[in-house]
Amino acid sequence: MMKFLLALFTLIISFSTLYADHGIHFKSNEVAKENRTGVDITHKNNISYENSFTIAFMLSLRETDTHYGEILSLKEENGKNLIQVTFREPDLYVIHNKKETKFHCNFNTLHLLKNRWIPFQLKIDSEKGEISLTLGVNHFQNSIRFPKKSEFSLSLGVVNKYGFFIDEVPSMSIKDLAIHIDGSKKYLWPFRKDTDDELKDILSKKTAKLYNPDWVIDYHNRWSKIKTLSFPSLPSMAYDKKNELIYFSLQNGVTYTYSIKTSTIITNSKNSGYPVFEKSQQLIVDNNNQLVSYSFNQNNISTYDLEDHSWSHKDSVTDNLPKWWHHNKLIHPISQQITTLCGYGYYSYSNVIKSFNPKTNVWNELHLNGDAMQPRYCSSLGFSAENSNVAYLFGGMGNSLGKQILGKEFYYDLYRIDFEKNEIKKMWELEQNDQFQYLPVNSLKVTEKDSAFYTLVFPCQKSSTHLKVAKAFINDPKLYFIGDSIPYEFIDIKSFADLYYCESENKLIALTSQESNSEAETYEVSLYSISYEPGSNVESDLNTGSFSLFRKIFYFFLASILLFLLIFVLRKAKIKNEKIQKPAILTIPDKIVSFKIPQVNSILLFGGFQVFDKKGRDITYRFSPTLKELFLLILLYSLEDGKGISSRRIQEYLWPDKPESKAKNNRGVNIKKLRGIIEDIQGIEITFDNNYWKIKLEENVFCDLASIQTSMKSNISHTNEEKIEEIIQILHKGTLLRDIAPEWLDSIKDKTTGTIVSTLEELLNKHEFEPFIRLSISNVIFEFDQMNETALRVKCNLLSMQGKHSLAMETYESYIKLYMKLYNEKYQFSFKEIIAEHTTA
Template sequence: MSFASHEVIKDQRTSLNLTPEDPFAFDNGFELTFQLSFHRLTNAYGYVVRIIANDSVNIDLLSSPEHSEFHDMGIIVNNKQTDIQYEFLDVKLQPGTWTPVRIAFSPQTNQITVTWNGVKKTQSFPVAQLKTFRFFFGANDFGRFNTADVPPMSIKDVVLRDSDKVAAQWELKRHAVNEVYDSQKERVALVKNPTWLIDRHIKWVHRKNFVIGKYPGVAFNGKEGILYAADVNGVYTWNLQHGEIQFEKNTVGNVVHTDANQLLYVEQNHTLINYDVFTNTLARYNPERHTWTNRDTAYHEPSYWHNNKFYNAANGMLYSFGGYGFFSYKNVFWQYDTVAGKWINLKTNGTIPPRYLGASGVTAKGDKVLLFGGYGSQSGKQELSPQSFYDLYTFDMNDHRVKKLWEFPEGHSAEDLVFSNSLVINEADSCFYVLSFPKNKYESHIKLRRYALRAPETEVLADSIPFRFHDEHSFCDLFLSRATNELVAVTAHKEKGQYKVDVYTINYPPLRTQDVLQQPATASAAGYYVVLVFGIGAVVLFVLLRKKSKTPAVQANVHTHDAGHDIDFLKNLHEEKPVATINLFGGFQVFDKTGHDITGKFTMTLKELFALILLHSVKNEKGISTTELQEYLWPDKDEVSARNNRNVNIKKLRTLLEEIGNITIENNNSYLRLDIGLEVFCDYQAVFKILNADSSAVPENQKIELLLKYVKRGSLLPNLQTGWLDNFKSDISNKVIDALLAYSAKLDSYKDDKLLLDIADAIFNYDTINQEALVIKCSVLNKKGKYSLARTWYDHFVKEYKNLYAENYPKTFDDVIS
C-alpha cells in the first residue's frame, strides 16, 4: 500500500488504522513486523507508525531526514528522543527498495527493540506498565495524537505477534473499499486515501498519447522497455522508464507506402524491420543514420491487412501469416528469403482456415509460434459465412508443421470478437494473454483475456481500455516489457488523415478484480442477511401495499421494485456471487454485472451526469428534466451545443450501463429517469427506502442495523462538490442523523455500548462536530472504563469546534460524560 505524503493537501494524505475499534491487549509483549519502502529520501518527514499505549503514551517510528537535530529515522516516546536512531546509510536504504522492520515490546526485560534491515537497536522503557496498544501508519485522527505528517512510503506484510503466535496479519495484497481484513478476516483495518500497489495489476494506466502520420506501424523492445512507431516521415521512440517521445526524421528511404505494412523489432540484432508481403518488400532501419533501405515511394493498395508476424532467431528468418485484402481472407505462410531477397510461399504440413485480426506469439525456446483466433471464413471468401475463430494452433518454425491444439465450441461468444496482433505467452502458468474487442462496434472497449494453453478455457482480467475500431483504419497490439515487468497495450485509430496512438500499461502478471477485492468476514453473515432480507422485503412490501390503497391522496415518490428482487439479490450476496453494485456513500464506485470495478471508466462529466439522473430518479418518480440537466452541467453552452453535449454523454453513459446490467435510462416527455432492475443494487436507493419506511413495516432495530451497514462507509459522494448536490447531501445527512439519534435515546449505554459507538461514529461521518454524538461516544467509553480514550475524543472535538467556530466549546469534559 502506497501512502500519499506532502505532495498532496492534508485531507488527501494516507492513513492505515489497525485498531479502529478496540485496542490490542498484550500481557506478554508483542512484535510488529512489516516491509517498508521509501519513495524518496528527501522531503520525507512523517510518522511511519504511531503506537499508542494505554490510550495515553505515544511510541513513534518517525522519519525526519532533513532536520539537523534529529537522525534520519528513530523512535520517539512521549515526544522525547530515544537511543533507537538510524541514518539511512546505516541500513543502506535506497528509494524504491523494500526493507524489513521489526518492533518488539518486552515486558520481561522492559525494553523496546527495533531491527531495521538487519540493524538492531534497543531502548529501556517500563513496557510492563503498558497493557493496550493501538497502531496507526501514516496519518491518524485519534484525539490529541492526531497527525497529518506522512512520509512518502509504501508498506506491506504487516504482522502482529503475541508470544510468537500470529495475532493478526495484513498482507495488503487484497483489500475492500475503505478497509482491509487480516488473513483470518477477524480484524478489520480502516484506510483513507490509499494507493493500493496491487491495483496496478487490475487497472490499466494511460501512459502516453501522440499522433503519427500515414502508413503507421508499432514495435516494441521488451528487454529495454522501448516503444517504436514509424510513419511516412520518420521514427518515434518512447522509453517507458523515462523521457519524452523522441522523433527522428528519415534522412534517406522510408517505410513501405501501404496502409497494411508491418513494423517489427528484432532483439537479437537490435533492428527495426518494416515489410509488406504483397509488394515483396522488406526494409531495415539504421538508427544512427535514420535511414531505411526501401526507396520506393509509390502507394500500393493493401492486400494483407492485419497479418501476423514472427521472427526465428535461430536462422534469422521472418515469417508472416494471414491477412485480408480484395474481399478475401488469407491463410498462406510466407517466409522472407534473405539470400534471394524476396518473400516465398512456404509449404506447411497442415493448414489453418483463412483469417485476419488474429494474434501470434513466439514461445520461450523460439522454435514455435502460437496462432490464436481471428476473423475469416472456411473458403477465404468474404461473402461466404464469415465468422470469428476461437481456436489455437502451433506452427513449428523448424519443420513447418501446423498443429491444432483446441477450439471453443460454437456459440462461445455472443458477439464476434477479434484480437490484438500479438499475444504474450506465460509458459510457467500454462496460459497466454491477449487483447480482445468486438469486431462490429466502432465505440467499444478492449478487454484483456487469459487463455489456457492446454484447453479452451478463458477469463477476463483487469478493467478495460476504450477503443475506436474502424477495421483497416484501426489496430491494437500487446507487448511484455521485461524491463518494467508490465504488459503494454498500444491502440491506434485514424482521425483526419493522421493516427492517434494511445499507450496503456498494467503490472505483470495481470489479475482479476475479484483476486484483489476482499469480502467482509462471513462468520455471522447468515444471520445478518436473514435480517437484511426480511427488512428490505418488508419495506418494499409496505410501499407496494400503500400504492394499492383506496385513497391515495399523493402517489408515492419512491420508484421501487418487488420484494422478490431484493431477496434474490441478497441471496446472491450471501453466496458471494458477482453482483452489479452502485455505491455512493463513502465515494463513487461501480461494479459491473460480473463483479468487476468499472469506476475508472466514468469521466467526471459521466460521473456527475449519472449521479444527477440517479439521485433524482430515486427521490422523484419522474426523474429530472432535460432542461434542468443541461442547466446544471452545461450552463455556459447555447441550447444547440448543450443538447449535443447531453446526447453524446447520454450515449456514453448508456454504454457503461450495459456493463452494469439491468439498468436503463428512460426518456418520458423530456424527463430522464433511471430504471434500476432486479440484478442491480444501489446503496443510496436502499438507504432512501429504509429512511422513508413506515415504522410499522419494519422493526426499528432492524431498520437501524440496515441503515448503519451502508452509511458507516462515509457521507454521500464526498469527492463530488457541486451546487446541485448540496440539497441531496444535507437532506440525507439530516435524515440519517435524526434517525440514529432518535434510536440511540432508546438504548442502554451498558447493554448496547457497541451499537451506540457505531451510531456515534456514523454520525461523525456526516457532522464532525455533532454534540449529541460526542456525548454518546464519551459517555459510553467512560462507562466502559476507557476514561483516557474518552478524554482523547473530547480534546479532538474541542479542537475541531474551535477551528470551525473560532470560539471555545462551552461544555467541559465532565459536563459531556455526566
C-alpha cells in the same frame, strides 16, 4: 463451526477478486499534503505483547518521482521506544529513537525491483534483545533494548500521533498486514477494497483507520489513459520491449519515439532514405534492437539507424497497399529472420508462415509439422515465457478454405508453435457462438510460468466498439473477461490495436490507432495502461453469450451463508438444551509449517519442477523443454542407483528418430547448455564416467526427491517428529513432476509413489504420532493415492474425534463416489464402520 463460517465468509468476500490484487495504494507527492494516504492501525487502542512481536506485510514501491517518505511508524509505550521505517531512494532505513540502525537496505544492491510485491517483516524480541528485518529473501539482525510486557501503537504512511510531523510517504502499496504476538498470528488486514474509512482485521475484528486510501485493485481493474498522439498520416508502429519504447514511422521516413517510462515523445526528422512502407503495420524491432520495415510487394527491408536517423532503403515506396492485412509478425528465434503468420488480402485468408531471407531478398514459406491452422487474420501472437523458441497464437477470423466468398468463421482456439522442433500443436478450441463474435488484438502476453495468457478482445459486429482484457489458460479451455473497457473504432483494415508489457512499471499497455474524425486526414493513437496482472475475472459463457455467472455465484454463496448460519444457530440451541459437555477439541493444522523447504541451491521435483541457484534466484525458466528432460533423465537415474544413464539410453528417450551422429551432436550441445545453467548452483556437477552420465550433488545442494529417498530408507519412528514434519512438508506440494509426462518418466513416478504410500501407511499402522501429524500424513497419502483406505480411516476417525463430523462425512462421501466411478461397484464399508476405532480393512 464459527471458524468454518469465518473461513467460508472470507472465501466468499474474496471470490470476486480471486485473481485480482488487493491492498492500499498510498497517495504520495502527486497530491497535496492533506490528501496523502495513511493507515492508523491502533487508532482506538494499542497492541500489547509479553516478549516479542512481528509486523509482516507485502510491500511494493512504485517507479515515480517520489524518492522519500515514511513507510512505518511504531511507538512502544513503557520504554518510550520509537521505530521508524523510512525510504529514501534507493535506500530503506530502520531508525530507532532518531538514530540509524545497521539496517541500511539498498534496493539496487539487493536487486529488489520496483512495482513488485516484496515480503517485509520487522520483528522485535525483547526477551533475546534482538531486532530483525526481512526484505525479500534478505535477512538482517541486530541487538536492541526493548521492554517486556508493554504495548505499542502502529501506523503506515502519513499519520501524525508521535510528537513529530509526518507529511511524506513514498509511492508505495501495502497488503496482507499481519501482526504476530509472542509467536502467534493475532491480527490480519488483507486490505481489500471497502467504502468505509475503517477496516476490521479478519482474526480479531480490530479496526484500522484509513486516511485518503487509494485501492490497488482499481489499478488492476481500471484502464488509465496515458496519452493521445496525433500524426499527419498513417503511422507504422513497433514496440522495443528492452528499452520500453514505441516507434511510429511515417511513409515519408519521419520517425517518432515514445518512451513509456518518461511519457515523452521525440520527433526524429530523417536525414536520408525511406522505410519500405505498406499500410499493414509492417514494422518490427529485431534482436539487435534495430528498427526494421519490411515489404511483401517489394521483397525488401529497410533498417533505421537510430543515431543518424536514416533509412537504408533509398527510394520511397509508392505502391503501399499490402498483400496481407492484420497478419502477425515475429523474429524467428532460430534464424533471426523476420517471420509473418496468417493475414488477409485480395479476398483471401492465409495460414502461411513465411520468413524473409535478407541475403536473397526472398520470402520463404516455412513448413511445420503437426496440426494445421485454419486460414485467418486478426489473431493474437506472443512468445512463451519459459521457452524462447515457442510462440502461442490465439483466435482470429477466416474459414477453412481461405476464401472470403465462402463466409467468415470466428476462431477461439490456441496453437503452440515450436520453431526449434518445427511443430504446431493445437492446445484447445472453445465452442463457437454466433451470438457473441469477438476478435483479439495483434499481441498477447504469456504469464511467467506459461500457465495463462492475456490479450485484448473486442466485439466486431459494429464499428464503435470496445476493447476488454481477456485471460485464457494455456492448458485449459477457459476464458475470462477482466476490468473495464477501452473505446475502439474498428473499421477493419483501417484500424489497429495492440498490447505490450512494460516490465519496469509491471503494466500492460494498450494501443489503439484509427483515422481521426476531423476534416484533416490525421491519425490518432491512444495509449492506456493497467497494472499487471489485471484483476477480477468474470468467466464468459460462449454457448449463451451470457455474462451472469458472477451473479449466480454470488447468490449461491449468499444462500450458503444463510444455510450455515441457520445450522450454527440450531446446533448451539441443541447444545444448550441438552447441556452436553464436549471433550476438548484437538487443534489439527492443515499442514506442518515448522520445516521450510530450502529455496537456495535447491532442486525441487514434487509438485512441479523448480530450480533455485546459490543466490536464491528461481532459474527454472532457463531450462527449455529439451534441457529439462535431459537434466531430469540424468538426475533421476543418478538418484536411482548412483550409476547414471548411458548415452544410448538418452538417445532412445530424447532423439529416437535421429541417426547416432546427429543424436550425439544434440546431446553434446545440450549437455554444454546444461552445464552453463548449473554453474550458478554451488555443489552440483555433470560427469561422464564409464560410459554413463551422472549428476553429483554435494551436501549443500537440497533435492527434495533425494531427501525423501534417504528418509524412506531410514528407520523412522514417532520419536523423530522433525524428520516426519520434513517429509510431510515436501510431499504436501504434490506428486512427483506432475506437470511433466514423457513415457520414460511413468515407471519412475509409479515406483516413487508406491514407496511413499507404503512407507507412510506403515508409519500410521506402527506408530502413535500426535493427531495433527497423523492427519497430515493421511492428507499426503491422499495426494498420492486418492483411493487409499488407510488414509480414509485415519482422516475420518480423527475428524470425528475432533467433533468435525461434517468434514469427516464429506471426506467419506467423496471417497465412495470416486470408488463407484472407478470400480463401478459400491464401497463395502459404511461411514460408521470406517470411523470405528478397531475396524480393519
